[in-house]
Amino acid sequence: MSRKFLSLTLFPAAVLAASCAVAAVGDNAEGQVDLEAGSPFVATSFGTFAEPWALAFEPGTGVIFLTEKAGTARFVDPATRRLGTVTGMPQVAYGGQGGLGDFAFAPDYETSRTVYLSWAQAADGDARRAVVGRGQLVCEEADACEVVGLTEIWRQEPAIDSPGHFSHKITFSPDGQHLFIASGERMQGDPAQDLGTNLGKIVRLNLDGTPAAGNPFTDQASPTNQIWSYGHRNIYGLHFDASGQLWDLEHGPRGGDELNVVAAGSNYGWPVRSNGNDYDGDDIPDHTADDGFTKPAISWNPVIAPGDFVFYHGALFADWQGQALIANLGSQTIVRVVTDAEAGTATEAARYRMPRRLRDIAEAADGSLWVVEDGGNGRLLHLTPRH
Numbered sequence: 001m002s003r004k005f006l007s008l009t010l011f012p013a014a015v016l017a018a019s020c021a022v023a024a025v026g027d028n029a030e031g032q033v034d035l036e037a038g039s040p041f042v043a044t045s046f047g048t049f050a051e052p053w054a055l056a057f058e059p060g061t062g063v064i065f066l067t068e069k070a071g072t073a074r075f076v077d078p079a080t081r082r083l084g085t086v087t088g089m090p091q092v093a094y095g096g097q098g099g100l101g102d103f104a105f106a107p108d109y110e111t112s113r114t115v116y117l118s119w120a121q122a123a124d125g126d127a128r129r130a131v132v133g134r135g136q137l138v139c140e141e142a143d144a145c146e147v148v149g150l151t152e153i154w155r156q157e158p159a160i161d162s163p164g165h166f167s168h169k170i171t172f173s174p175d176g177q178h179l180f181i182a183s184g185e186r187m188q189g190d191p192a193q194d195l196g197t198n199l200g201k202i203v204r205l206n207l208d209g210t211p212a213a214g215n216p217f218t219d220q221a222s223p224t225n226q227i228w229s230y231g232h233r234n235i236y237g238l239h240f241d242a243s244g245q246l247w248d249l250e251h252g253p254r255g256g257d258e259l260n261v262v263a264a265g266s267n268y269g270w271p272v273r274s275n276g277n278d279y280d281g282d283d284i285p286d287h288t289a290d291d292g293f294t295k296p297a298i299s300w301n302p303v304i305a306p307g308d309f310v311f312y313h314g315a316l317f318a319d320w321q322g323q324a325l326i327a328n329l330g331s332q333t334i335v336r337v338v339t340d341a342e343a344g345t346a347t348e349a350a351r352y353r354m355p356r357r358l359r360d361i362a363e364a365a366d367g368s369l370w371v372v373e374d375g376g377n378g379r380l381l382h383l384t385p386r387h
Helices: 012-018
Strands: 030-033 041-049 052-057 064-068 072-077 082-087 100-105 114-122 128-141 144-155 167-172 178-183 201-206 227-230 234-240 246-251 257-261 298-300 306-311 324-328 333-340 345-353 358-363 369-373 378-385
Touching: 041 072, 052 100, 052 358, 052 369, 052 378, 064 100, 072 100, 100 167, 114 144, 114 167, 128 167, 128 178, 144 201, 167 234, 178 234, 234 306, 246 306, 298 345, 324 358, 333 358
Parallel strands: 082 144, 306 358
Antiparallel strands: 030 041, 041 378, 052 064, 064 072, 072 082, 100 114, 114 128, 128 144, 167 178, 178 201, 201 227, 234 246, 246 257, 257 298, 306 324, 324 333, 333 345, 358 369, 369 378
């Protein structure tokens, strides 16, 4: 696939017209960003976006694709600062925590050009659900790409009259054979323990969205045969570490954000157990050794309100290899966590203050980090080491 780009420096009017949500230079939209004294990062802004939700690197090119919550998508070439639009997006149910969600490149993308998207979809009345679809990414114009043939392959069941907890994060198994989707419990609580729904679950599917063989409840009817793990609340991070172990990162209520080692058939306790309390102050029993639920590797109280996380693999921050880096909304930090998958434990190692709420984080091929801020003018920031 060839892609011709317009240079932002040579053709600013054309590029800004094609990517109207990206702010012009000035007002700290582009250029170096001040961080607190002692930060390990130098931060450079690559422009602002309208409620950005997820970012992903295109394999082979390193171009960054970003979704915006209201239903639009953009791309940025870090090497040249060239910008463009992505059309072919689905109609989304925008509002509350809902809208356009994740953007993921298929394991065989370089030959298939297949991408996966998640979004909130309107159902009967005021009900909504999260769905996942896939299509092919075609980039034949200088400043535009298109997702063609986008087809829904998975949906939350049932749809719920609720504005939140869609989760709908996407990841693939290290062997490229399976699709994992985080499915929030839609602010309902009890469905997370109900194996007759796929709410409050992590599901494991074939790449076409059908239930995968070998799932814990594979002999039962759909959607139960999709379920990999359950008892989850609102998952905003879903990633495999270098050893091939799956982890999830989820929001607790008032307290109790947690990072979990995800194992087939495991029950993580929500809403029966949580290391936080309900928003009205009512107590939720904390996890105990004998409660029968899988315990968090680490939990936070007060909350960090996570956006997403990565397991770091690069050489630029060599001392952090194998550790989790969590971009946070509530605490406006990047939290660095040392994990031990075999023991099922994790320990916070450091916190790095950032200027604003962070929605997503990703690692580039060169080991540098990229984060995107939350909100109407969320900046795309490139983080490199401060020497």
